[in-house]
Amino acid sequence: MSQRGIASRLRWSIGLLAVAVLIPMGWFAARRTLADVDALCDARLAQAALGMDAMIAQTGLAHIEVAHDSQSLPDVPVTGHLGETPTHEVEVGYQVLGADGRVLLVTENMRALGAPPEGDGAFGDVHIDRRHWRLYTHRDSARGITVTAGERYDSRRDVLRALWIEHALPLLLGIPLLAVAVRWSVRRALRPLDTLTSLLTIRTAWSRDTLLLAGAPEEIRPIVESLNTQFRRIGHALERERRFSADVAHELRTPLASTMINLDSAIAEKRGMRAAASLPDAYASLQSLARRTDQLLLLARLDDADDMPRGRVDLCAAARAVVDELRATARVDARHLDVSVPTLPVWLVAHGPALDALMRNLVENALRHAPAGGHVCLTVKQDAKATVIEVRDDGPGIPPERREAVFERFHREAASLGDGFGLGLSIVQRAARLHGASVDLLDPPDGPGLLVRVGLPH
Amino acid sequence: MNIIVVEDDARLGAAIKRALEHLAYTVTWLRTGAEGLEALRSQSVDLVLLDLGLPEKDGIEVITEARRLKVKTPILVMTARDSVESRVRGLDAGADDYMTKPFHLDELAARIRSLARRAQGLADNQLDAGALSLNLSTLEVTYQERRVELTRREFALLRILMERHGKIVRRESIESSVYGMESDVSPNALEVLVHSLRRKLSPEAIQTVRGFGYMVPRDLT
Secondary structure, three states: OOOOOHHHHHHHHHHHHHHHHHHHHHHHHHHHHHHHHHHHHHHHHHHHHHHHHHHHHHHOHHHHHHHOOOOOOOEEOOOOOEOOEOOOHHHEEEEEEOOOOOEEEEEHHHOOOOOOOOOOOEEEEEEEOOEEEEEEEEEEOOOOEEEEEEEEHHHHHHHHHHHHHHHHHHHHHHHHHHHHHHHHHHHHHOHHHHHHHHHHHHOOOOOOOOOOOOOOOOOOHHHHHHHHHHHHHHHHHHHHHHHHHHHHHHHHHHHHHHHHHHHHHHHHOOOHHHHHHHHHHHHHHHHHHHHHHHHHHHHHHHHOOOOOOOEEEEHHHHHHHHHHHHHHHHHHOOOEEEEEOOOOOOEEEEOHHHHHHHHHHHHHHHHHHOOOOOEEEEEEEEOOOEEEEEEEEOOOOOOHHHOOHHHOOOOOOOOOOOOOOOOHHHHHHHHHHHOOOEEEEEOOOOOOOEEEEEEEEO | OEEEEEOOOHHHHHHHHHHHHHOOOEEEEEOOHHHHHHHHHHOOOOEEEEEOOOOOOOHHHHHHHHHHOOOOOOEEEEEOOOOHHHHHHHHHHOOOEEEEOOOOHHHHHHHHHHHHHHHHOOOOOEEEEOOEEEEOOOOOEEEOOEEEOOOHHHHHHHHHHHHOOOOOEEHHHHHHHHHOOOOOOOOOHHHHHHHHHHHHOOHHHOEEEOOOEEEOOOOOO
């Protein structure tokens, strides 16, 4: 049942409802009409008897009695057929009885009637010559006569049958017509749904066009709108993925290119000394390639790290480990790297590798931007609301209007001409978001540079 | 030949500059699109190697703007974007050739030679002026059937003169081709260079046209 289509469900329910309503209505209407016809016929019968009586009163009873004795009862002919058309006249008749019970007048078809029904103004049903008759008896006590008018039920039944047919026939013809009409209008009403289906069918995979359904009815419009919203969202996601993979390609191919050029130069150069000069650069390019690969992998991992296990992490120990790891690099580049953490451990329930990556990337960024001989400091502290990680450098800083943009993946500040990969801050932001932490780029309270503050809420 | 390399990656830029200088090209390495465009507009540049993913001004913008300013210098795009659409976009914007990173030095050099040949209307890499011949691909110079060893600068000087042999080459063109955007070039550096080249070839191989420049005669013996 649930799998049946809307169209067939609508057709069936409208059809059944129509039949369920129309048939009883027709039946009741027919019943009322028949009852009315019955009453009308009875009234006419009574009227006929009364009219007969009035006519006898006019002509005088003696006249009838004088003219005939009981033995030679006048025959009242029954009007026969008029041409081909059958009439109902054979089916009506009357009988007039005298005070002594003598038959004064009778129609042929009612000769066989014996005594009329008892009482005055009474209706009765009798069988005459195996026919079923409806009788009305009027007793005129002033003249002592009894007038009985009769009508064969056949005639009444004919009328009733005709009436039944008149009522039932339109209904019987109407129901199939109604079914066709319902079918047509249901199909017409559902046509926008068909259009939508065919639009969706001919849509090419990954198409980002909006669906245009002109004159969509209000029931379909929300579907089309939410489909379009979904298409737009998927389109944006696809576009982001496409840009990301293009950027990944760029990030990896550039160090690969410089590795190749350096190695080509080394190979082309016949003299050992000059060949050797290209090798450190080739090696450095490979290192940079390796580091970018690591960063991309880390970023990809952080992208779906929401359900990675968390553990208890001592932020102070983690900060010291990061600084120890990077101190050698800092020394080579003639930067001073300091760490300032509370003496007691700061325990957090956190994602350890993500926090390490966050601090490492912030410190690496700071080291890149600090001038030769400059200072970089990693600080961990706690205040009322949050555990705060701060990394500060004394480099050129980032103007406030560009601080938003540096979080974009692969963004490179024009001034950062070294290994500014544009991935570092994305990693920081992703790792921070994993912990519900905020990342703010601020001006240091004293002197030039940049202060990055990550606030991990308690 | 004065080549500008616009590449924001420090290692790749340095590697290309060193490798091309080794092939006797004069190389200026710039790191942003804006600087690249400025150099294209203001100086005589023979060829541009342009990265597309540049900070501030994208490579495509540089090409479009340069072509809008009617700069005809050949532009060789080198990029990590390898999709057909981005190639088409780059070439349609006005680039002359397109190389996808990573690439080999040999291929880069061959494409540079090809663009240079096309720009100068040459059929092959062999330049001949009578008894003097220079091969742009092997960098070999022969004179009167003997190999001549030249320094990078001497080769660069001889190349520009040979490319237009039989015609006077203006002093300014020679200077921009040999020294590029170097600022600390002494006023008589070119005379010194011409002198040493004459010593290795012959005094009549390079003729001085006073007040204009120099030329290699068409039928040198």
